[in-house]
Amino acid sequence: MATLVLAACGGGDGGDGDASEGGIYQDCKASPNTCNAVPAAQLQQGGSLTFAIEKNLPNWNVNSSEGNVFETGMTVKAFLPWTFTTTPDLKQVVNENLLVSAEQTSTSPQTIVYEIRPEAVWNDGTPITADDFVFQWKTMNGKDCPGCNASNNSGYNQVQSITGSNGGKTVTLVFATPYADWKNLFASGTPLYPAHIAAQHGDLNTPDGLAAAFTWLGANVPTYSGGAYQIQNWQDNVALTLVPNPQWYGRTKPALQQLIVRVITEASQEPIALQNNEVQVIYPQPQVDLVQQVQNIPGVSQYQGLGLTWEHLDLNLQNEFLKDEPLRDAIFAATSVQSIIDSTVGQFNEDVTPLKSHMFVPGIDGYEDYLPPEQGSGDVERARQILTEAGYTNIADGQQLTRPDGRAVPSFRIRYTVGNAIRQTTVELIQAQLRPLGINLEIVPTDDLGQTTDSGDYDMIVFAWVQTPASFSNAEQTWNSTSSQNFGQYQNPEVDRLMHEAATSTDLAAARDKLNEAGRILAEDAYVLPLYQKPTIIAAQDEVANARNNSSLDGPTYNMEEWGLRAAG
Amino acid sequence: MLAFAVRRIAVSLPILLISTFIVFMLASLSGNPLSPLLTRNPPPPPESIALEAQRLRLDHPILERYWMWLTGLFRGDFGPSVQSNLDIGAETAGRFMVTMRLIAVAMILALVLAVVVGVISAVKQYSKTDYTATFLGFLFLAMPAFWLAILLKQAGIDFNNAVDEQVIYTIGDSSVPLPQGFGAQVADIAGHMVLPTISLALISYASWSRYQRSSMLEVMNSDYVRLARAKGLSRRRVMIKHALRNALIPLTTVTALDLASIISGAVLTESVFQWRGMGDLLLNAIRTDDVYVVMAWLLVTATVVIVFNLLADLLYAVLDPRIRYA
Numbered sequence: 001m002a003t004l005v006l007a008a009c010g011g012g013d014g015g016d017g018d019a020s021e022g023g024i025y026q027d028c029k030a031s032p033n034t035c036n037a038v039p040a041a042q043l044q045q046g047g048s049l050t051f052a053i054e055k056n057l058p059n060w061n062v063n064s065s066e067g068n069v070f071e072t073g074m075t076v077k078a079f080l081p082w083t084f085t086t087t088p089d090l091k092q093v094v095n096e097n098l099l100v101s102a103e104q105t106s107t108s109p110q111t112i113v114y115e116i117r118p119e120a121v122w123n124d125g126t127p128i129t130a131d132d133f134v135f136q137w138k139t140m141n142g143k144d145c146p147g148c149n150a151s152n153n154s155g156y157n158q159v160q161s162i163t164g165s166n167g168g169k170t171v172t173l174v175f176a177t178p179y180a181d182w183k184n185l186f187a188s189g190t191p192l193y194p195a196h197i198a199a200q201h202g203d204l205n206t207p208d209g210l211a212a213a214f215t216w217l218g219a220n221v222p223t224y225s226g227g228a229y230q231i232q233n234w235q236d237n238v239a240l241t242l243v244p245n246p247q248w249y250g251r252t253k254p255a256l257q258q259l260i261v262r263v264i265t266e267a268s269q270e271p272i273a274l275q276n277n278e279v280q281v282i283y284p285q286p287q288v289d290l291v292q293q294v295q296n297i298p299g300v301s302q303y304q305g306l307g308l309t310w311e312h313l314d315l316n317l318q319n320e321f322l323k324d325e326p327l328r329d330a331i332f333a334a335t336s337v338q339s340i341i342d343s344t345v346g347q348f349n350e351d352v353t354p355l356k357s358h359m360f361v362p363g364i365d366g367y368e369d370y371l372p373p374e375q376g377s378g379d380v381e382r383a384r385q386i387l388t389e390a391g392y393t394n395i396a397d398g399q400q401l402t403r404p405d406g407r408a409v410p411s412f413r414i415r416y417t418v419g420n421a422i423r424q425t426t427v428e429l430i431q432a433q434l435r436p437l438g439i440n441l442e443i444v445p446t447d448d449l450g451q452t453t454d455s456g457d458y459d460m461i462v463f464a465w466v467q468t469p470a471s472f473s474n475a476e477q478t479w480n481s482t483s484s485q486n487f488g489q490y491q492n493p494e495v496d497r498l499m500h501e502a503a504t505s506t507d508l509a510a511a512r513d514k515l516n517e518a519g520r521i522l523a524e525d526a527y528v529l530p531l532y533q534k535p536t537i538i539a540a541q542d543e544v545a546n547a548r549n550n551s552s553l554d555g556p557t558y559n560m561e562e563w564g565l566r567a568a569g
Numbered sequence: 570m571l572a573f574a575v576r577r578i579a580v581s582l583p584i585l586l587i588s589t590f591i592v593f594m595l596a597s598l599s600g601n602p603l604s605p606l607l608t609r610n611p612p613p614p615p616e617s618i619a620l621e622a623q624r625l626r627l628d629h630p631i632l633e634r635y636w637m638w639l640t641g642l643f644r645g646d647f648g649p650s651v652q653s654n655l656d657i658g659a660e661t662a663g664r665f666m667v668t669m670r671l672i673a674v675a676m677i678l679a680l681v682l683a684v685v686v687g688v689i690s691a692v693k694q695y696s697k698t699d700y701t702a703t704f705l706g707f708l709f710l711a712m713p714a715f716w717l718a719i720l721l722k723q724a725g726i727d728f729n730n731a732v733d734e735q736v737i738y739t740i741g742d743s744s745v746p747l748p749q750g751f752g753a754q755v756a757d758i759a760g761h762m763v764l765p766t767i768s769l770a771l772i773s774y775a776s777w778s779r780y781q782r783s784s785m786l787e788v789m790n791s792d793y794v795r796l797a798r799a800k801g802l803s804r805r806r807v808m809i810k811h812a813l814r815n816a817l818i819p820l821t822t823v824t825a826l827d828l829a830s831i832i833s834g835a836v837l838t839e840s841v842f843q844w845r846g847m848g849d850l851l852l853n854a855i856r857t858d859d860v861y862v863v864m865a866w867l868l869v870t871a872t873v874v875i876v877f878n879l880l881a882d883l884l885y886a887v888l889d890p891r892i893r894y895a
Binding site: 147237239262265269276279485 | 614615620621723725740745
């Protein structure tokens with residue numbers, strides 16, 4: 001499966017003005033996990049490096065719903081420990097800095113044993129132990145702390161017990177009901193916070209105390225660290241200055257004297273700051289202009305990867321006309337995903353291809369191309385044939401498609417997030433592609449995507465979902481008949497059953513098969529048309545070592561402790 | 570004069586109140602601050618969303634929310650931000666100082682440039698200098714501010730490359746960390762100020778220089794200037810002592826009236842140059858549907874505009890004795 005993601009990775013350009021060489025990222029296509037790697041001994045000792053992020057860090061508790069934003073998640077990797085990392089090839093691997101091992105030791109009841117490295121300590125010398133795991137479990141399971149504003153309680157609410165042994169360095173977790181995504185718990189997206197610090201700000205044995213401690217962690221700039229760096233200074237909305245944590249127990253000691261995370265909220269200004277050497281690494285959302293800008297900067301390399309965020313076209317099944325499956329089949333057949341790609345992300349990344357699954361993206365174990373070939377093909381004749389066979393009339397440009405019962409199909413409102421040029425082009429293309437069928441679309445942008453989707457205020461909509469490498473519970477949250485995120489009201493008991501069986505399986509291979517089976521039914525029901533994986537881009541000065549693209553939610557900071565500057569000469 | 574000032578302020582207060590009501594309604598109804606939570610994947614638990622809604626007072630009717638905000642102001646409570654850790658009052662005060670630094674320097678620069686160029690253009694009417702100044706004025710008027718800022722950034726980078734040293738910066742109001750030593754710190758801050766202040770100043774300079782030119786021409790052709798020249802006073806003395814003084818009055822009015830547009834210009838300038846002032850505060854608040862931050866922004870900027878217009882009225886009296894003694 002790795003080959004799929006390698007094939008999907010975009011080319012690295014730039015570097016000393018010679019785009020063909022790919023600069024420091026020339027090996028990323030072949031070796032996404034090790035490209036731009038420089039051994040610690042060959043790094044300049046000391047120096048400063050600045051990495052740009054696009055949002056302020058208003059809340060330090062990334063496990064809270066308010067703090068759970070991508071930029072905060074990337075930044076806290078400098079000073080918080082976690083169990084599993086997603087590497088650039090989109091695999092979940094044990095974080096060997098923290099753990100000796102993490103294994104499922106029993107399937108009934110499902111039991112996970114984490115072995116924490118004996119050397120692992122917080123920067124005040126307190127060992128990292130099972131207590132830190134228990135604190136997180138209690139604040140996020142939705143039962144022990146109803147007042148905790150947790151980002152997510154998936155999985156934590158299925159844990160029966162967490163116990164420590166061996167001085168707290170062995171953590172045994174027992175599930176009440178099986179949970180396939182167990183690697184997501186305490187992982188890079190939900191890292192560990194120090195329970196002993198939290199205990200100073202609330203009684204961890206009471207709901208109110210837990211809530212007070214949880215809130216305190218969000219409100220206060222961390223002085224604690226269990227990572228390679230610790231915070232030296234925070235200028236709100238400007239920059240976070242990190243220095244090496246003297247108690248760092250990991251395998252790689254930071255070579256940098258300072259690592260600065262600079263907030264640049266205007267993505268278009270990032271390449272200019274990079275060109276002027278005010279920042280050395282940027283990780284913006286790629287757009288045509290931005291990619292071209294970066295490619296023209298001498299001494300800078302860039303690399304594009306394809307990640308876990310995927311765009312899709314959704315139909316709202318609450319619309320009585322869209323309830324009719326032949327109409328939905330025809331809409332998906334007439335939509336040309338390739339032409340959408342060619343006119344949008346394909347402008348700067350020729351490796352983006354139509355996505356053929358709702359459940360996995362290429363690169364994740366389990367990805368299967370199960371989409372019916374006609375869906376997303378742009379085959380208007382096939383679409384006409386589907387409609388004709390179903391008894392529709394007036395199937396022509398300039399006409400108004402008419403149902404078998406004689407009722408004219410009204411205009412559908414297709415929505416996208418205002419200001420998103422790529423989505424605007426996408427909906428305009430879909431509008432043009434459906435016109436020959438007598439289907440008219442009214443393009444209505446929204447400045448409030450959450451409200452629009454939550455209230456079902458659309459007939460069609462284009463937006464994106466994010467996956468994790470272990471996405472079994474994620475699938476349930478997105479597609480289940482009763483899920484709050486099933487915005488288009490798709491209902492199929494068979495799909496619900498398969499997804500639930502997958503999410504509660506302890507056999508990952510079987511779980512993947514069930515999810516793909518559910519996906520096949522979902523595709524046949526023509527509810528959501530996957531479009532493509534969104535590209536990500538990293539650009540860095542050529543003196544930067546060990547910073548590389550990671551298209552997962554971990555982002556390029558997954559190995560921050562290794563970042564450095566190449567030694568001169 | 571004092572009575573006049575008090576009367577002006579008294580008239581401004583109801584206007585301010587009405588504008589807060591309108592903006593509160595528009596801001597509250599145009600978006601949902603819970604929106605990012607609703608589309609997050611995986612989603613936060615419903616309990617978390619309910620807690621957040623309660624904290625943001627979304628469980629109250631909109632009129633009640635406005636009343637809570639209005640009465641809270643008297644206790645120094647500016648309402649809850651979508652960022653639970655944000656003290657809106659303290660944040661706005663800090664941001665205000667950043668913006669005022671930018672606006673003050675830019676306005677002084679723009680005024681000096683506008684007066685000098687306007688006067689020279691008027692005195693040397695239809696000369697090459699006048700045509701050049703006119704061309705540049707219209708060029709800056711026509712040029713989109715965003716584009717101008719980007720061009721300036723590129724020029725700054727070219728300058729750095731030419732001198733092979735980091736002199737001019739394109740983001741922020743200072744480096745992180747600040748360099749050691751007083752001189753180095755001053756140079757660093759100045760290096761960060763160059764582009765934003767020029768960018769903001771040029772927007773206003775363009776129109777102000779045109780006002781100054783026409784105002785100066787009008788004064789130069791007036792009877793009292795001709796009389797002064799006829800009495801044998803030197804041209805230089807007439808221009809500076811008599812003509813310029815009177816020609817500054819229209820510019821004073823325009824400057825005060827333009828303050829609102831300068832603040833709007835500062836929103837863009839701060840965004841392009843990543844200054845964390847009032848402009849950045851507003852843009853971020855709009856992006857995140859942070860209603861109470863928008864309201865704090867409105868209160869501060871509206872007050873500044875009112876105060877500046879008042880100051881302009883008072884300045885008339887300084888510049889024109891006929892007003893002073895009326």
